[in-house]
Amino acid sequence: MPQVDDLTLEKELRDIIAKIVEIDPDKITLEASFVEDLGMDSMMALEILAAMEKKYKIQVPEEKLGKLKNLKETIKLTKEYL
Amino acid sequence: MLNTEQIKSLIPQRFPFLMLDRVTDIKEGEYVKAYKNVSIDEDHFRGHFPDNPVFPGALIAEAMAQSACVLLKVSIKDLKATQFYVTNIKIRFSKVVVPGDRLDILVKTVKMTRIGGIFETEASVNNEVVSKGEMTFACK
Numbered sequence: 001m002p003q004v005d006d007l008t009l010e011k012e013l014r015d016i017i018a019k020i021v022e023i024d025p026d027k028i029t030l031e032a033s034f035v036e037d038l039g040m041d042s043m044m045a046l047e048i049l050a051a052m053e054k055k056y057k058i059q060v061p062e063e064k065l066g067k068l069k070n071l072k073e074t075i076k077l078t079k080e081y082l
Numbered sequence: 083m084l085n086t087e088q089i090k091s092l093i094p095q096r097f098p099f100l101m102l103d104r105v106t107d108i109k110e111g112e113y114v115k116a117y118k119n120v121s122i123d124e125d126h127f128r129g130h131f132p133d134n135p136v137f138p139g140a141l142i143a144e145a146m147a148q149s150a151c152v153l154l155k156v157s158i159k160d161l162k163a164t165q166f167y168v169t170n171i172k173i174r175f176s177k178v179v180v181p182g183d184r185l186d187i188l189v190k191t192v193k194m195t196r197i198g199g200i201f202e203t204e205a206s207v208n209n210e211v212v213s214k215g216e217m218t219f220a221c222k
Contacts (some may be wrong), residue, residue, distance in 0.1 A: 021196060022138055037194070041169075042197055042198070043169040043170065043197075043218050043219075044170075045120070045221050046197065046198055046199075046200065047170065047200060047218055049193065050193035050200045052160060053193065054192075055090050062195040062196065062197075065195070079167065
């Protein structure tokens, strides 16, 4: 499993999310709600999950999709599987 | 191997929008191989294009999408969904497909869940890739 420090992880995940949601990375704060603030839908969440898995070579169960609520929670979820 | 009737039991598309003639190989959760024989009798060739029939890229994408639906239905046995909607698609088309071609489709799973899936897709004719990309589906 790749080692990645917290700041790098935050930046990389922010970039992944920005690309999929097609939004300026600066708008993705740690607390911004993916659905209410960024306009994300469930399929975008699935794409983010798949991108996380590919980037970090991890496997995240489907049931964890609901955890992708904001960047902070996404970082936490990723770290659980690193 | 799945024939047309077996394919119809898995996906909702019907003539003239059923884009698969056969499924030749399938590995649950991993990949599906299928094909469509492209015929000059198909109605879209009247306009796409007059005197220069080219199989529409949108229909190549549809054949890929239907293959992915078959893979989903075979892989998740108790999947209740009967409708599938493409929510994201990125496909590059590199060669034209014409009547008489056999369009071979290969779809590989990137991520598969009960709410939808992400798939890598590739279409080829005579073992030459004519288009490839990735698509995301929602199941309803």
